[in-house]
Amino acid sequence: MTDKENEVWAQLRLIIDPDQQEDIVELGYVSHLKVTGSKVYYHLHLPDVNAKVKEQYQFFSEESVRELPWVEKVTTIIAASPKQSSLAPSYNGLKDVSHIVAVASCKGGVGKSTVAVNLAYSLALSGFRVGIFDADVYGPSLPTMVHIEDRQVKFEGALILPFEHAGVSLMSFGFAKDPAQEDDAAIMRGPIVSQVINQLLTGTKWGELDYLIIDMPPGTGDVQLTLTQMVPIVASVLVTTPQQLSYVDVVKGIQMFDKVKVPTVAVVQNMSFFVGDDGKTYYPFGQGALKKLEREYGFKHTVEMPILASVSEAGDTGVPLVIRHPSSAAAKNFLELANFVVSEVARLREVHTDVPAISTVPGKGVVLEYVDRDPVVLEHWELRVACQCAHCVNEMTGVRVLDPARVPKDVEVLTLRAIGNYAVGINWSDGHSSIYPYGFLKEMIR
Numbered sequence: 001m002t003d004k005e006n007e008v009w010a011q012l013r014l015i016i017d018p019d020q021q022e023d024i025v026e027l028g029y030v031s032h033l034k035v036t037g038s039k040v041y042y043h044l045h046l047p048d049v050n051a052k053v054k055e056q057y058q059f060f061s062e063e064s065v066r067e068l069p070w071v072e073k074v075t076t077i078i079a080a081s082p083k084q085s086s087l088a089p090s091y092n093g094l095k096d097v098s099h100i101v102a103v104a105s106c107k108g109g110v111g112k113s114t115v116a117v118n119l120a121y122s123l124a125l126s127g128f129r130v131g132i133f134d135a136d137v138y139g140p141s142l143p144t145m146v147h148i149e150d151r152q153v154k155f156e157g158a159l160i161l162p163f164e165h166a167g168v169s170l171m172s173f174g175f176a177k178d179p180a181q182e183d184d185a186a187i188m189r190g191p192i193v194s195q196v197i198n199q200l201l202t203g204t205k206w207g208e209l210d211y212l213i214i215d216m217p218p219g220t221g222d223v224q225l226t227l228t229q230m231v232p233i234v235a236s237v238l239v240t241t242p243q244q245l246s247y248v249d250v251v252k253g254i255q256m257f258d259k260v261k262v263p264t265v266a267v268v269q270n271m272s273f274f275v276g277d278d279g280k281t282y283y284p285f286g287q288g289a290l291k292k293l294e295r296e297y298g299f300k301h302t303v304e305m306p307i308l309a310s311v312s313e314a315g316d317t318g319v320p321l322v323i324r325h326p327s328s329a330a331a332k333n334f335l336e337l338a339n340f341v342v343s344e345v346a347r348l349r350e351v352h353t354d355v356p357a358i359s360t361v362p363g364k365g366v367v368l369e370y371v372d373r374d375p376v377v378l379e380h381w382e383l384r385v386a387c388q389c390a391h392c393v394n395e396m397t398g399v400r401v402l403d404p405a406r407v408p409k410d411v412e413v414l415t416l417r418a419i420g421n422y423a424v425g426i427n428w429s430d431g432h433s434s435i436y437p438y439g440f441l442k443e444m445i446r
């Protein structure tokens with residue numbers, strides 16, 4: 001985080017929600033903060049309050065940021081309300097974590113934990129501050145994969161302190177539970193599991209981290225979906241093996257993350273091949289479906305990991321492979337994966353410069369304010385007739401079927417709402433509803 005960003009966060013912390021007696025940063029109302037020169041941009045996710053109150057939050061937060069001498073322009077987007085879970089109370093242990101990345105797989109035993117741990121340590125080797133959260137209640141593997149000296153559970157206030165190995169912060173149910181106690185995880189039902197995961201994840205004092213890697217429980221069911229909704233995951237990495245059905249599995253994984261608008265940035269096909277004594281490469285399970293994924297989903301990054309004794313040995317010794325054999329070919333693959341995740345996460349942040357602040361001026365038009373350019377006005381009528389919905393444009397031919405002459409010249413915006421980070425939805429005075437992807441708006445004003 002830059003100094004300027006820190007200063008802005010501090011100013012935003014001065015705005016208190018009177019009902020909750022907490023500041024808006026602590027409450028998770030602010031996201032996507034970006035500072036470009038003297039311009040500040042952020043989203044406000046406000047609870048279900050009326051428009052007047054929302055305006056007040058916007059006004060006071062902008063005023064507060066403007067108090068910084070170097071700030072010339074503040075752009076706020078009132079986004080959808082924060083994701084809320086009625087499942088369990090959340091603590092604020094994640095508040096200084098910059099990026100949460102999930103490592104997931106549809107099936108168990110494919111090497112998800114191996115990838116999560118080695119990805120995390122590769123990021124740490126690159127100089128980032130990193131944590132690993134093992135979200136598997138039933139079969140936590142972090143305690144076997146990473147050895148920790150001091151297993152004493154310590155607290156700071158209500159929060160539990162993470163464990164540590166080679167500079168990486170660690171938390172797992174395997175560390176938190178008393179080893180002498182009966183394992184009662186097996187009889188826990190879905191909602192309880194989600195609640196327990198949420199408590200340990202948000203109840204751990206992670207401190208300032210650049211990346212927190214979550215080793216997700218295997219599968220794409222409710223527990224996994226709930227976890228992706230509870231915390232702001234920035235990207236996911238899917239792990240699979242090259243068997244026939246793995247393509248279907250990966251697609252299931254991508255779809256689960258898509259539901260909650262988390263982009264899958266890389267697919268790791270683990271245990272893909274081995275190099276025999278004769279020096280030849282063998283693919284015992286066939287060559288999988290990575291190419292098809294690259295083509296159909298536009299994946300830029302898929303990684304094939306070999307079957308290697310050193311991978312499983314490192315898993316059993318409690319020292320991750322990338323630390324134990326840093327110059328091995330497998331370690332290089334993991335480092336490459338880490339570099340890719342870093343660049344994709346940075347790219348995902350960049351995309352937000354394409355998200356304008358949008359407002360409407362009656363009788364005039366819709367005003368789009370981007371961080372990096374002057375405000376642009378699109379006339380209401382012009383925007384209305386540009387609607388891309390299936391009623392206005394023939395889906396098959398792409399030919400416009402809406403007759404512009406039938407749209408009243410004085411058409412106005414009734415309501416505007418942000419749809420994720422992707423689009424804005426508009427209800428028009430002629431009774432029509434439109435959705436405009438931000439990319440489309442950017443094209444329109446070019």
Ligand SMILES: Nc1ncnc2c1ncn2[C@@H]1O[C@H](COP(=O)(O)OP(=O)(O)OP(=O)(O)O)[C@@H](O)[C@H]1O
Nearest residue numbers: 108109110111112113114218306307308311312315
């Ligand atoms: N590329 C590899 N080469 C050899 N062994 C591997 C490789 N990847 C993982 N393994 C081994 O396979 C086993 C399963 O790996 P891991 O525990 O990482 O899988 P998982 O998907 O997390 O499993 P679970 O569903 O139980 O959490 C481990 O013993 C691990 O050491």
Ligand SMILES: [Mg+2]
Nearest residue numbers: 112113136141
């Ligand atoms: Mg595992």
